[in-house]
Amino acid sequence: MRLKPAGYPLKSLFQEYPVVSEPKLFELYAREQWYGEAVKPGCYLFDRRLYPDFAFKVVQVYPRFSVVGSETIITVERKAEAAKVEYDVSFEDVVGQENAKRKVKIIEKFLAEPEKFGKWAPRNVLFYGVSGTGKTMIAKALAAQTKVPLLPVKATSLIGEFVGEGAKQIHSLYERAEGIAPCIIFIDELDAIALDRHYQDLRGDVSEIVNSLLTEMDGIQKRTGVCTIAATNKIEFLDSSIRSRFEEEIEFKLPTAEERRIILEKNALTLPIELDCVNLGTIAKLAEGFSGRDLTEKVLKVALHRAIIENVKITQRHLEDIILRTKKEFREPPKEMFT
DSSP states (O other): OEEEEEEOSSOOSSOOOOOOSOHHHHHHHHHHHSTTOEEOTTOEEEOSSSSTTOEEEEEEOSSSSEEOOTTOOOEEOOOOOOOOOOOOOOGGGSOSOHHHHHHTHHHHHHHHOHHHHGGGOOOEEEEEESTTSSHHHHHHHHHHHHTOOEEEEEGGGGOOSSTTHHHHHHHHHHHHHHHHOSEEEEEEOGGGTOBOHHHHTTSHHHHHHHHHHHHHHHTSSOOTTEEEEEEESOGGGBOHHHHTTOSEEEEEOOOOHHHHHHHHHHHHTTOSSOEESOOHHHHHHHTTTOOHHIIIIIIIHHHHHHHHHHTSOEEHHHHHHHHHHHHHHHHSOOGGGGO
């Protein structure tokens, strides 16, 4: 009988898969556990001891309908390793944020020689600032520059249906990171779980997730070569006990007029439709308060789509109208507030 690791019934971000290092020993264990079980291709056998609720799928059995007995030969397929994600992002791709780039140099040096830092390692760093200012890009650039794995996770995805599920995922995440260190754990939208304790207590699972995260960040169990970078758009709402765990807070600011012009120019080069006598310097000045993401997603992309619909090139009027409309929508509260 040939088995294939299938995972847990409940979806988890960081599933712990058993590794069969001694096939003969596992065969004895499996025969004892599943003795008398009727099996056929496609059915599942659940572990009840070492990895409770972990499922193995029956891939092949002879005869086709059989029962696990004392002479049954049982083998397990190796779980295919996930392909390593490589990011084609460099610090040069991030326009502006010079202070942030300067400060993350210490993380870059640490990931290159983690054993050299010892207790002085930059374990926990917080990125904060307006959405779309390059926090995720800098984390990806760090991973690309140092050639280390980046384990990204959104804090919102840690909030599960059952209490304890998110806490388990946190510990699994750090165990996985330790196994592939040096590496970066990047937790985005930290404010989803790290708000003031009063709000955490509204949901027991959030409190458990936070406590698990604090345990890992405190380094009670030393995980050499692991750097945690968290990102938030709402640093003022974070619980003080969580903020205190970060050795460094790095601010990401909105781009200046000159930086907005550079962002527009770099992205305009990749547009599938030409610009028609557009002064991007003027557009950049008009777009005060826009982040880099706003400029690409809310300005250039919308202008491109409008030009495609009208079957024309992208004009100055397209861009100006979109910026003015976006600013107006941002300033005006929703009508339903007054109904």
